[in-house]
Amino acid sequence: MRILIVEDEPTLGQQLKTTLEQTGYAVDLSADGEDGHFLGTTEEYDAVILDLGLPEIDGLTVLNMWRRDGKTFPVLVLTARDSWSDKVAGLDAGADDYLAKPFQTEELIARLRALIRRSTGNATSELVAGEVRLDTRSGRVTLDGEPVKLTAQEYKLLSYLMHHKGKVVSRTELIEHIYDQDFDRDSNTIEVFVTRIRKKLGSDVITTIRGLGYSLDDPADAPRG
Template identity: 50%
Template sequence: MRLLIIEDEQALLDQLAKLLEREGYTVEKATNGEDGGWMASEFALDLAIVDLGLPDISGVEVIRQLRADDKSYPVLILTARDGWQAKVEALEAGADDYVVKPFHEEELLARVRALLRRASGWASAEICSGPFTLDTRGHSLKRGDTSIELTAFEYKVLEYLLLHAGEVISKTRLSEHIYDEETERDSNVIEVFIRRLRTKLDPDDSLHPIETLRGQGYRWSLPRG
């Protein structure tokens, strides 16, 4: 996978490049919006990481331009700004996610991986797997023609497992993606959600859509539709 980082703070740029290269990514770098914008439009990329506070052309303008050039790969923005307005502006311009500086390296890596997986997999608002159809717009689930009622957290767990079908998802990773940062996380609660989902999705115990891999986590086992 080929990534572009546009960041004017040289030390942070080098830090991010080394981090991502250690993870096996090929990394291109730019220290300003003009160069970064050109690279974002001309290079074959899988994802761009864009700082909003660039010294010449703003990160938001870079994002607007690459979307105008019909570049559809994911964009993760970096921002030191706490205000929600800057984040909303960048998301409206076409960014897919954001990380606020200072950030934990593992958080950034997790967000990069998630964006890449989504870009290479589930693009439709309706996710179909086996007899199940999950409508990500309406937050609803059907097994065949039968609707299945889910609580908000049951839906979050199921959506994440479906988006990463075939992957082993640990309790920790699942918790990180269904809870906000202020919520105290309890792995026992995840087990409760999984148990309730199994009862609702597979009451006759015939499909086994959610596998448990002891000591590792859970995996959605049914094929994509």
């Protein structure tokens, strides 16, 4: 899952970026509204953390511009303002959640997980496909109840496919959502990660749809004869 943080406080922005990367997200960081708006318009994100008090263009204006342009990614508004009118303004502009500074990082991550879960139609933090389970809270992956160790990129790819279970996901979409902006995006590595995941979780866990991409399905959802 790929996250955009738009936060002009350098220390806080870098702390959030580092923490989210350690949690398993690909993260881009922007320090002003103009650059943040550009990234949100030109790149693909699963969620955005947006400060309201930004230089160049304020957060509310950025949010309004995104929504006007049809951008539907969930947005968590992050700001030092805590009056009810600011909360209403943020939500009316298209924010999906609101967190006032100071805050606990654990709460921000939990709210972020919930936003992504709702936006992808998942009801709980544990994603299930057959005997494979992925807990988005702990980052733990199990097969038949036994823990499976994945690399960071393998986890990101599996997590994205499990969030979009039953859908065909193209290589391009995977590249856009599991790598941050500065990563050397080589499409050939997607096949490498898929092969490694199959070796660890079973050859049939991810299906290749020739010419289209990949799909992860739950055997329990397959039609019965």
